[in-house]
Amino acid sequence: MGKEMKKHPIIVCRCENVTLEDVEKAIDEGYTDLESLKRKLRIGMGPCQGRTCLPLVIRILARKLRKSPDELLIPTSRPPISPVPMKVFLAEGEDDNEE
Amino acid sequence: MIMKSELIIIGGGIVGLYSAYFLAEKGFNDILILEKSYLGSGSTFRCATGIRASFTTEEHIVLLKESINLWKKLSRELGFYYEQGGYIWLFRNEEQLKAFTEFSKLHNKFGVPTRIISVDEIVEKVPMINTEGLVGGLFDPIAGKASPFQAVFSLENALKDKGVKIRTLTRVKKIIAENGRIKGVETDSGTFEADKVLIAAGYGSRELAKTINVDLPLNNVPHHALVTEKFKEAFKPLLIDWTYSAYIVQVQHGNFLMGMDIEEKPQQPLYQRVDFIPKMARVATRLFPWMRNVNVLRYWTGYYVMSPDRHPIIGPVEEVDGLYIATGFSGHGFMMAPIAGEVVSEWIVDGKPKYRVAENLTLRRIKEGKFIHEKAVFG
């Protein structure tokens, strides 16, 4: 039946197309915190800001290293939390210096 | 158990890593690198990724020209992204054009082939630019860009192969000296002994130097950058809109990375400022009106570690035997890291750097007030 159809990879990061194999390989190579994995594989650097991949990778990493996720350097959340088109920011307003 | 190494490098950023690399190349590999968080977590992973030699002093031009050669060589050997896509400095009035025409003469004198280009030539290289208000530019053909992430990870692997030890999540609290010579460092995971210490700790350097009564007159000034979503390659050079102290570059993966100077006080903690994205968006859409419909993906802040004359402080500290510094890169640490690392290795192993001009960059010049002022930098 359909199983003769093409084999599909296991995708962990949909935005940057990172597979489970990529993640496990990187962890085995010694990238054992999320900040480093993020820079190495680009997980969490796409438009979904890690919502899809990070919880999955946190669980994989925590299981492999037998550590609590608190110890895994969960990446800092940065604005904007969802992509925003630049034109939104063009309106003239009181954008003076903050101080 | 107290570990002893010949050299402890404080700081796992691009400068610390390149320093260890060049030292190891000279056979000096009894090195321990101590990084308080993860490698690159300081300014390295936050930088603009640009590499140029088009500065305004002999020190910068000569050393960065060599740094570019090292970037080219090592990116191939170690396998990370580096591209010599050039820089274009964009000018909006005649004074700027005149000033940079003079600078270009200095570049050419030292073998850096920059040249003034017309607006038409700018359009040839960046077809989708809005030329309104531009009067011309300076093209630096040997400038380029690289991936800080890939560079750090490749260096890390190379160093491990060479037997250099790296400890992350280890914060140095104090540098220890006795009778004017280095003894080691005290960290949050215990004491480590060493005959030599290199402070390559970016924005942490000033505080660390204080622990050993060395005054480094550096100012940590927050800087801001943002990155957009990815697109097919649109232009190769890194662009500097000199009037607005802004830069825009397209990184390897297709995102546009950009930043600009906004007024900041030194030693401020890194705050996210609500006025940065609007200011940046105005500059970006002035140059590229189509960026109105480009999404901002992420905004972050990082430090420029500013020295009084915008040149780094590299070399031995005379007051303390065995103490070396490589910091104060004033916003161009990433590009200088290879040559800085090589100069550090020459100070430590050979007692003197190969390039005479590198000797002008020690702490002594600061103490003697012999500042070398750099003009072609932001801030």
Next chain:
Amino acid sequence: MPSSKKIDRRIWEHPILEFKRGKEVRFYFEGEEMKGYEGESIAVALYASGIDIFSWTEDNRPRGAFCMIGKCSSCFMVVNGIPNVRTCREPVRDGLRIERQRGLPDIPRVTRDEEGLESKTLETDFLVIGAGPAGLSAALKAAEYGLDVILVEDHFRLGGQLVKQTHKFFGSKDLFGGLRGFQIAEELSKKVSSNPKIKVFLETLAYGVFKDLTIGLASKKGHYKVKAKNILFSTGAYENYLAFPGNDLPGVMGAGGAQTLMNEYGIRPGDKVLTIGAGNVGLIVSYQLLQAGAKVKAIVEAMPQIGGWVVHAAKVRRYGIPIYTRHTIKEVWGNNRVEGATIVQVDEKWQPVPGTEKDIDCDLVIISVGLTPDTKLLAQTGAKMKWIPELGGLVALRTKYMETTVPGVFVAGDAKGIEEATTAIVEGKIAALTAVLRVLGHVDKAVEERRQLVQYLEQYRQSPLLSRSRRGIEKATIES
């Protein structure tokens, strides 16, 4: 190749829901004219017409609907020459020209339509971010005591996930017992929209926390900086993903995505379904799929027992849907979309047991393996966070009055930890009352009302059905 076969996945007869579709609109997809209805998003209108592939990745993998609530990036398409448009949130309109994105997009065309965009600084007593049950309840409660409220929601509709719930709620009349989720959403939304003290910003994203807790808002109308005396993060949660071969194919969707399609827009998400996960969400969504006219072939649950409540499991069983415990998904197959799946039994160590594979003929696979609180914005305030698995992940530490370690910063609803709509409603009120007390000083009525609500929650959470979240909340609660 655009299909000439006219597919219509819209549900025209539903046992519980009545879909009010707006006027018909005509738009173009890859050159072909299509129709949609005002009130639908672009992704919805396309899906309704049988378009399930929205884009092709750089490695030529097809992508389609996944979360449908603006949290993933699977629905990005080129709209009128502008790439990376989040079509699950972009309303469909007459004349739009839509194309699939293929790999990296070209730079967009220029538009100069920012006339009328404004940039303003707003001040308020109470900023509520997220208009689900917690946010709506909080806004109403604060307005009741005279506070000025700004309510921000990034969708074009109030109600959050309540809008998609068709089952009747349990509990007291105060807490909408006997009403269906979408009816509660309607009631709360109506009250909020007509309340003069509540300024509502729809299609507005609270995108960042800046110095001194200034919150940045972004919408098609412009950019706003809000300086609020109190801020409530009622930002809900998002679906967990699952790692199995084929998990990015069109036809693999989060449970919430399927719910959005069928209950918010009246689109049947698939015809033959496999549900992964037998927690409440998995069971409820399976039941809702039946209501939407789909056939649920099986539900798999890796644990030895069903995680959801008996009442939901019973409903599902009554319809003859097999629930396979100690089973998980092995893989999904198909050329460019789900055409079938294989499930397999797992042993005590979660390892697949060879020889127990079963093929399931399906065209839709629903992932329902838990939710993660959406605390991305809250984390930027500097509030102390902690990883608490019973609550779904990284959550803020907070007092019993829902205040985090940053004074004036509150959390309520699924953003504080995964629980349910009823607790979200009560928490929203508690947070609002605390904000009221911060603004007005001591008010007997508010103090007493808050005390009663806190007590109610403590009692409500004694139920064995809530033991997991109760344990999590104990870990998250700090002294006031």
